[in-house]
Amino acid sequence: MVLALGLLMSPPVSADDAFSAAVKSLNTRSFAEKSSAATLIAGMTHPRAGVVLEAMLTGNLYTKRRSDIVVIASALDQGGYRLVDAISGEALGDVGRRGAKKISVNNGLRKQLRGLIAGRQLNHADFQDRIEAVEAIVVSGDIQLRPLLVSRRQLEQEVAVLEALDNALVIFDLDVGNGAVRLAAIKASANNLHPTVRTKLTNIASDQSLDPEIRGAANQALLELEALANQYQIVETFFFGLSLGSILVLAAIGLSITFGVMGVINMAHGELIMIGAYITYVVQILFPDIIEYSLLIAVPAAFCVSGIVGIMIERSVIQFLYGRPLETLLATFGVSLILQQAVRSLFSPLNRAVLTPEWMSGSLEIAQGLSITYNRLYIFFFALLVFAALLLILQRTRLGLEVRAVTQNRSMAKAMGIRSARVDIMTFGLGAGIAGVAGVALSQLTNVGPNLGQGYIVDSFMVVVFGGVGNLWGTLVAGLSLGVVNKFIEPVAGAVVAKILVLIFIILFIQKRPRGLFPQKGRAVED
Amino acid sequence: MLVSRLLDHERGGWAFLAVLLAAIVVVPFANLMVPESSVFHLSTYTVTLLGKYLCYALLAIALDLVWGYCGILSLGHGAFFALGGYAMGMYLMRQVGSRGVYGHPELPDFMVFLDWESLPWYWLGFDQFWFAMLMVMFVPGLLAFVFGWLAFRSRVSGVYLSIMTQALTYALMLAFFRNEMGFGGNNGLTDFKDILGASLQADTTRVLLFVSSAVALATGYLLCRYIVTSKLGRVVTAVRDAEARTRFIGYQVELYQVWIFTVSAVIAGIAGALYVPQVGIINPSEFQPLNSIELVVWVALGGRGTLYGAALGAGLVNYFKTVLTGALPEVWLFVLGALFVVVTVLLPKGVVGMWNQLTNRESNGQ
Numbered sequence: 001m002v003l004a005l006g007l008l009m010s011p012p013v014s015a016d017d018a019f020s021a022a023v024k025s026l027n028t029r030s031f032a033e034k035s036s037a038a039t040l041i042a043g044m045t046h047p048r049a050g051v052v053l054e055a056m057l058t059g060n061l062y063t064k065r066r067s068d069i070v071v072i073a074s075a076l077d078q079g080g081y082r083l084v085d086a087i088s089g090e091a092l093g094d095v096g097r098r099g100a101k102k103i104s105v106n107n108g109l110r111k112q113l114r115g116l117i118a119g120r121q122l123n124h125a126d127f128q129d130r131i132e133a134v135e136a137i138v139v140s141g142d143i144q145l146r147p148l149l150v151s152r153r154q155l156e157q158e159v160a161v162l163e164a165l166d167n168a169l170v171i172f173d174l175d176v177g178n179g180a181v182r183l184a185a186i187k188a189s190a191n192n193l194h195p196t197v198r199t200k201l202t203n204i205a206s207d208q209s210l211d212p213e214i215r216g217a218a219n220q221a222l223l224e225l226e227a228l229a230n231q232y233q234i235v236e237t238f239f240f241g242l243s244l245g246s247i248l249v250l251a252a253i254g255l256s257i258t259f260g261v262m263g264v265i266n267m268a269h270g271e272l273i274m275i276g277a278y279i280t281y282v283v284q285i286l287f288p289d290i291i292e293y294s295l296l297i298a299v300p301a302a303f304c305v306s307g308i309v310g311i312m313i314e315r316s317v318i319q320f321l322y323g324r325p326l327e328t329l330l331a332t333f334g335v336s337l338i339l340q341q342a343v344r345s346l347f348s349p350l351n352r353a354v355l356t357p358e359w360m361s362g363s364l365e366i367a368q369g370l371s372i373t374y375n376r377l378y379i380f381f382f383a384l385l386v387f388a389a390l391l392l393i394l395q396r397t398r399l400g401l402e403v404r405a406v407t408q409n410r411s412m413a414k415a416m417g418i419r420s421a422r423v424d425i426m427t428f429g430l431g432a433g434i435a436g437v438a439g440v441a442l443s444q445l446t447n448v449g450p451n452l453g454q455g456y457i458v459d460s461f462m463v464v465v466f467g468g469v470g471n472l473w474g475t476l477v478a479g480l481s482l483g484v485v486n487k488f489i490e491p492v493a494g495a496v497v498a499k500i501l502v503l504i505f506i507i508l509f510i511q512k513r514p515r516g517l518f519p520q521k522g523r524a525v526e527d
Numbered sequence: 528m529l530v531s532r533l534l535d536h537e538r539g540g541w542a543f544l545a546v547l548l549a550a551i552v553v554v555p556f557a558n559l560m561v562p563e564s565s566v567f568h569l570s571t572y573t574v575t576l577l578g579k580y581l582c583y584a585l586l587a588i589a590l591d592l593v594w595g596y597c598g599i600l601s602l603g604h605g606a607f608f609a610l611g612g613y614a615m616g617m618y619l620m621r622q623v624g625s626r627g628v629y630g631h632p633e634l635p636d637f638m639v640f641l642d643w644e645s646l647p648w649y650w651l652g653f654d655q656f657w658f659a660m661l662m663v664m665f666v667p668g669l670l671a672f673v674f675g676w677l678a679f680r681s682r683v684s685g686v687y688l689s690i691m692t693q694a695l696t697y698a699l700m701l702a703f704f705r706n707e708m709g710f711g712g713n714n715g716l717t718d719f720k721d722i723l724g725a726s727l728q729a730d731t732t733r734v735l736l737f738v739s740s741a742v743a744l745a746t747g748y749l750l751c752r753y754i755v756t757s758k759l760g761r762v763v764t765a766v767r768d769a770e771a772r773t774r775f776i777g778y779q780v781e782l783y784q785v786w787i788f789t790v791s792a793v794i795a796g797i798a799g800a801l802y803v804p805q806v807g808i809i810n811p812s813e814f815q816p817l818n819s820i821e822l823v824v825w826v827a828l829g830g831r832g833t834l835y836g837a838a839l840g841a842g843l844v845n846y847f848k849t850v851l852t853g854a855l856p857e858v859w860l861f862v863l864g865a866l867f868v869v870v871t872v873l874l875p876k877g878v879v880g881m882w883n884q885l886t887n888r889e890s891n892g893q
Contacts, residue, residue: 331868341860344857510678510691514683
């Protein structure tokens, strides 16, 4: 111990010597000494300093047996360790299980290390890293790191980091004495949803030894925090609802156009969605190196495959049942059973794992305590994109014109020279293709298995009925609003009851408006 | 005589009743009297299996009444079947008494397990057989009445109605899966001991249940015949063929539809009630949309609008199901799916329709 202290105190000859001395002094039993040595290392600019601290934090810092060389060890599969010199970074070969002795760390030290590493990170070039560092310091709660923040605050140029720094300083100020600083900090943190703020405010509010003014301010701030959290909760629920709604729209929109044009419910629609999801899986299996782009490949692939399967269904079954919608419903149900079982035999009855590309994982933080996952966000915009594309096809192309004509009056359209059989095929292919695309999106949110599509047919039909048959805007509004309503009922009544309530609501809704929200204009008594 | 009036020009119907009557005589004899070593002995397992088919047949007839004669394709008839089954199951649960695993004198095992203090109000009265039987008919009937009233009054028809009924059974399935509902949640009601004091495991009880099912099927068939041959039945058929025209003539179409839908649901409920003591369990999977839609294919295969054809279809499909799921389980769904397609595309009138066409062509040829 005396030796270690001596090493610490002796004037360093050069930066390198100081560094190696400090690292060597980590080899001690006393946690207090380890702690001060770590602080010393953290203050150095030596390139290995960060590595050593990280290794210490993760428990990979050892001393080599029968020597006082401090090493970084990584465990080998067959037992034993591969050693690297902590100071120089040169490889020292492999040793057995007992060839190295761990430099133990306790929780207090770990906390300190996290803060120290973060403090070093404060000076990183990348501003994202700096923000993370600030966050780590806040979580560590180490008041001794506060000066680091203050000094960084003076140098910092980046606005986002400045904001994070200010927030962090306020959080530290919450702990300071009884004075005006504390009061100001409390007032400033009334809109800060950082979890530490709430704990600290709660502590202050319940601490009887404190000034009543401060406690009152803390209570007030807590109330404001509560209100803010509630607001965010509502925004978040709304977003979840939109996300669910966008999935419903994706699933229902294909059904909507086939039902609108042909008056046919395709019960295999859910299975076409499932096929789309499986296409994503297959694409990822075929091109394992480009997972990042797999979705971009899967979308057109799924559109084509599902579209072709849809056209095959139309040619082989539906065209023979023209004018018999109930029989079509049964026959397509049969097709859905066959498709399900085919997938079960081809792949497996178990769920398949579909990977999420890097750019879709993670979440977008809008404000402290309010974040939105990227996959849901992208899928929402994707649904809008698909909707816009479909709208464009229906409003601006020859096919769209013919589709609308057949939807409004089939025999009149035929009389005008539109080949309605061709329109049927194209519409069915288009609807099925969009189902496939919906499947790609769904593969990013739920498990991909043979039963994936089953649950969507009733839901999609509800959306179509609610919005009005053959009306794209109706489907969009209906899908999004059903999604939002569902998510708002869910926390109150539970997921199952929410579903039942929505079903009942739609059953009652049809009583009032049998043709949906946006009925097609026409004078037909019967279809 | 009433029966002969009902079955005027219905050779198939006569044959159907004859087969049922023969089964009522032969099956008990072959099970109880013929020694087990004999080739003619019917095992109790087979008797129960046949009894199960009879319940399915009754359910199929109930669906045929609404689909074949009124043109209402219900994809939720399994719900009425299951509700009847649950009513019966509740009676059977109450009969278990203190013989359950936890030995509670009144509460069924699952309630004890969930720490319930007392029976919920809707379980009261189910210890009485007559009350349970009343509920077997009342509950499905009421649901069908309310649903039908709402749906038909606002002229929901065709595929809209079909999907609504499917949503109905789907919603009920979700609801019955919940433990809070008080119907045993996921596991449903099971471990029954006896019915009307007779052990459910005894051969005689099994045979009696079989006979009851056969009698119920025959009665149900004759009742449906009575309905469809009555003046009301003619109106119902008219609704199927030309709803708007019937309305314009001055009939209140929705009343006929609600009425026939409710009667059909009651028959389905009775079928469920006979089914449960024979299979020994009722759980929410009976509400699965797939079950209801499978039922539609029985009727379609047999031939809709013939009643006995529906019963025949139920027997055929379920026999194949039993054989195939035993031998090649993964093939069954392919077969069922293909059956849907083939029947709707190639056999729109079902087996009975095809048979009639063939025999007619022969007689025309002569």
